Amino acid sequence: MLIELHDIVLQHEDHPILNGVNFCVDDNDFIYIIGKVGSGKTSLLRTLYGELSPVAGEGSVLEFDLNKLRTHQIPQLRKQLGIIFQDFQLLREMTVEQNLDFVLKATGWKKKARPGRIQEVLNMVGLSEKVHSFPHELSGGEQQRVCIARALLNNPRIILADEPTGNLDPETSRQIMCILQSVREQGAAVVMVTHNLNLLTEFPGIVYRCEDGSVKEVTNDYNVAIEAETE
Numbered sequence: 001m002l003i004e005l006h007d008i009v010l011q012h013e014d015h016p017i018l019n020g021v022n023f024c025v026d027d028n029d030f031i032y033i034i035g036k037v038g039s040g041k042t043s044l045l046r047t048l049y050g051e052l053s054p055v056a057g058e059g060s061v062l063e064f065d066l067n068k069l070r071t072h073q074i075p076q077l078r079k080q081l082g083i084i085f086q087d088f089q090l091l092r093e094m095t096v097e098q099n100l101d102f103v104l105k106a107t108g109w110k111k112k113a114r115p116g117r118i119q120e121v122l123n124m125v126g127l128s129e130k131v132h133s134f135p136h137e138l139s140g141g142e143q144q145r146v147c148i149a150r151a152l153l154n155n156p157r158i159i160l161a162d163e164p165t166g167n168l169d170p171e172t173s174r175q176i177m178c179i180l181q182s183v184r185e186q187g188a189a190v191v192m193v194t195h196n197l198n199l200l201t202e203f204p205g206i207v208y209r210c211e212d213g214s215v216k217e218v219t220n221d222y223n224v225a226i227e228a229e230t231e
Contacts, residue, residue, distance in 0.1 A: 001026055002158055002189055003048060008057035008066075010043050017043045021057065021215045023208065025158065030184050031191045032200060034218075035210030041193045044210065045162055048191065049081055050074040062157060079107055082151030082188070086163035088143045090135040096122070096146050097131045103153050121149040125179055141172035148179055159183060161192040165199065177203045 003025035010017040018040040025031055033041045046052040048061055050069055059066040064077045091099050097118055104114045122128045125145040135143055144164060151159055161180065165173035177199055184190050190205075200207065207219045 002029075003059075003061050003191075005047075005054075005059040005066075006057055008047070008054045008059050010040065010047060010052060011055055012043070012052075016213060018210065018215060019213050023215055025189050025191060027157075027189060028184055028187065029189045029191075030181070030203070030205035031189070032205050032207045033191065033193045033210065033215075034195070034197065034207060037195075039210035040213070040215070041210050042162055044215065045160055045191070045193055048158075048160055049083055050077050079154050080157055082148075082154070082156035082159040084144075084147050084151050084159065084161040084164045086166040088135070088147050090143060090146060090150075092135050095132050095134055096127070096138075099135075099146065100150055100153060103150055107154055117153060121152045124152060124182075125149045139172075141168055141175060144168065144172075144176055145179065148176070148183075152183065156188055159188055159190045159192075161190065163193055163195065165194065165196055170198075173199065174202070 001024055003023065005021050005023040008021040009019050010021070021044065023044070033044060035041050043052055047054060047059070047066065050066070053069070054066055061077060062080050064073060069077070091102065094102065100118045100121065101114050104117060109117065118131070119128060122131060125148050127142060127145050127149065130138060130142060138146065159180065164180070165176050168176065173196065180190050180192065181203060206217065208215050209218045
């Protein structure tokens with residue numbers, strides 16, 4: 001099991017966010033986390049990459065114990081994760097190639113190996129011709145594909161994506177989902193926070209809902225609801 005959370009409690013300062021969270025992710029899973037704004041979706045994701053510590057319960061990500069995670073261990077954990085943000089977080093003054101090279105250098109890749117790896121991940125997302133472009137020269141969908149390429153650089157076992165289609169039109173969102181599905185088919189698990197429930201009909205996965213301070217798997221309930229709507 002790549003991720004295991006048992007009765008996890010999350011809070012910000014003294015304000016409770018989620019209680020009694022049970023959540024598991026295995027190889028090749030495609031997991032959706034849905035719920036209203038402020039329901040704790042992003043907080044759950046932040047816990048998985050070591051930014052928010054649980055106050056109770058037990059949890060592990062890639063065999064890192066979340067209750068005992070030390071500051072110096074967080075980069076080691078994140079090197080095995082690919083993290084995709086809604087707002088891209090690309091370095092505006094750098095080209096696509098320089099953005100990706102920055103990550104490879106920071107994570108210990110040798111200089112000679114970096115250009116080849118950059119080309120590999122850009123080919124995976126269909127952006128090999130944009131290697132010398134700056135972020136402001138790219139569309140929103142292209143910038144998000146660069147972010148996916150960046151997340152793939154270190155061959156992560158898990159992709160964590162926070163609203164990766166949030167600011168994109170339907171067709172571009174579909175393209176992004178196809179790339180993420182392809183990543184899963186190649187062996188990585190994907191955990192994706194989304195408010196776009198339409199994606200679940202075309203790209204089925206395991207569905208968890210954050211609601212009323214809890215996290216529940218609602219895959220079956222949601223599929224029944226979809227079938228009822230389409231009858």
